[in-house]
Amino acid sequence: MNEKGNGSVTLSIAGTNKSASLPLLHGTMGPPVIDIRELYSSLGVFTFDPGYAATASCESKITYIDGEAGILLYRGYPIEQLAEHSSFLEVAYLLLNGELPNKAEKAEFEGGVMRHTMLHEQIRSFFNGFRRDAHPMAVLCGVVGALSAFYHDTLDINNPEHRRINAFRLIAKMPTIAAWAYKYSIGQPFMYPRNDLGYAENLLYMMNAVPAEPYKVNPVLARAMDRILILHADHEQNASTSTVRLAGSTGANPFACIAAGIASLWGPAHGGANEAVLKMLSEIGHKDRIPEFIARVKDKNSHQRLMGFGHRVYKNYDPRAKIIQRTCYEVLEELGIKDNPLFDLAMELERIALNDDYFISKKLYPNVDFYSGIILKALGIPEHMFTAMFAVARTVGWVSQWKEMIEDPSQRIGRPRQLYTGTPQRDYVPLEQRG
Numbered sequence: 001m002n003e004k005g006n007g008s009v010t011l012s013i014a015g016t017n018k019s020a021s022l023p024l025l026h027g028t029m030g031p032p033v034i035d036i037r038e039l040y041s042s043l044g045v046f047t048f049d050p051g052y053a054a055t056a057s058c059e060s061k062i063t064y065i066d067g068e069a070g071i072l073l074y075r076g077y078p079i080e081q082l083a084e085h086s087s088f089l090e091v092a093y094l095l096l097n098g099e100l101p102n103k104a105e106k107a108e109f110e111g112g113v114m115r116h117t118m119l120h121e122q123i124r125s126f127f128n129g130f131r132r133d134a135h136p137m138a139v140l141c142g143v144v145g146a147l148s149a150f151y152h153d154t155l156d157i158n159n160p161e162h163r164r165i166n167a168f169r170l171i172a173k174m175p176t177i178a179a180w181a182y183k184y185s186i187g188q189p190f191m192y193p194r195n196d197l198g199y200a201e202n203l204l205y206m207m208n209a210v211p212a213e214p215y216k217v218n219p220v221l222a223r224a225m226d227r228i229l230i231l232h233a234d235h236e237q238n239a240s241t242s243t244v245r246l247a248g249s250t251g252a253n254p255f256a257c258i259a260a261g262i263a264s265l266w267g268p269a270h271g272g273a274n275e276a277v278l279k280m281l282s283e284i285g286h287k288d289r290i291p292e293f294i295a296r297v298k299d300k301n302s303h304q305r306l307m308g309f310g311h312r313v314y315k316n317y318d319p320r321a322k323i324i325q326r327t328c329y330e331v332l333e334e335l336g337i338k339d340n341p342l343f344d345l346a347m348e349l350e351r352i353a354l355n356d357d358y359f360i361s362k363k364l365y366p367n368v369d370f371y372s373g374i375i376l377k378a379l380g381i382p383e384h385m386f387t388a389m390f391a392v393a394r395t396v397g398w399v400s401q402w403k404e405m406i407e408d409p410s411q412r413i414g415r416p417r418q419l420y421t422g423t424p425q426r427d428y429v430p431l432e433q434r435g
Helices: 041-045 078-085 088-097 103-114 121-130 134-149 159-188 199-209 219-231 238-249 254-265 273-284 287-298 317-333 341-354 357-362 369-380 381-406
Strands: 008-012 019-025 062-067 073-076
Touching: 008 369, 019 041, 019 088, 062 287, 073 078, 073 088, 073 317, 078 121, 078 219, 078 317, 088 103, 088 199, 088 219, 088 381, 103 159, 103 341, 121 159, 134 159, 134 254, 134 381, 159 254, 159 381, 199 219, 219 317, 219 369, 219 381, 238 254, 238 381, 254 381, 273 287, 273 341, 287 341, 341 357, 341 369, 369 381
Parallel strands: none
Antiparallel strands: 008 019, 062 073
């Protein structure tokens, strides 16, 4: 953060002689921010910003988004370049450490992650406490939170070595936990991770393999999964990341913080959006019914929503959507699926919406969720596992953001204020005197 020559903003309260000069801070990219930390002490007022749409809650060097231009950068690198040339674990190293690794650093980091892929055998029996039809996100919340009971001797958040090893544990074990949640739900044996496989390969192996016969991971599908993980690795201060930071600001251990992030991601407005897209496409059913569907979306008296379009931050084409659309083609071609009704329907819906003045005026463009559900379904992953796959990817972002927050000397416990609109102070009335 550059504080020199930032200038200031003067804020006055009309009808009074109260005014305050507030610093204007500039980052390396993006709009400047008004530092309001002294606002209450200077003027006796708070700001009101429901949903924090115009509030910078922290200083971060990890991810940058320009929603108007449709730009997403991890540590300064465009997401398009990373998705094309990098791997998920290399991106994980970048997010955690700030720079891309050299060959030795990459090998050491990947080895460190793979050495932590297994779960304690007692955790295996922990799964038996869940119903078979439990949602995988419920299982992830419980199991990840329970990890703190197995690693209680390395929970000193102020110890850099403890932070490092727990970062490895969380990133490494999340695919195993997610795959076991799936296997448990369908009554199949758990498959142990194989450290001779890459990160995405291992995830697909544990999801699909069975002890009765050999299973070879298709490299095209593994690359597609790796790319999905890269695209979902981090996304600035979204709801789940803010949850992780808020929990972490209390000094909670990293496993508890990530469990909180999983719970936040579970919401259909956040991590469950790709499931909603598939449901929408299934309800439309055929390309001939798209005009009728579009008409319902435009109808103010209808509650019909166009899922997978629009974004809280992006007011342009989500750059991740373009990459995932291209990956869809690659996967369907590899699987020999020339005609995929869902994909064809999605393409036609996108074409119509992008040429409709109604959606153009509202800046509703496809986001990453519009295509990610289709590709996950093509990879053989059931819909109820979609959000769990999102959690596997986002864990590295959560851990990176948590680590950055803990290492920030200016960080304080999160404590938002409010605009109180309840009953003013009043006196207690004895029961016999109440009407």
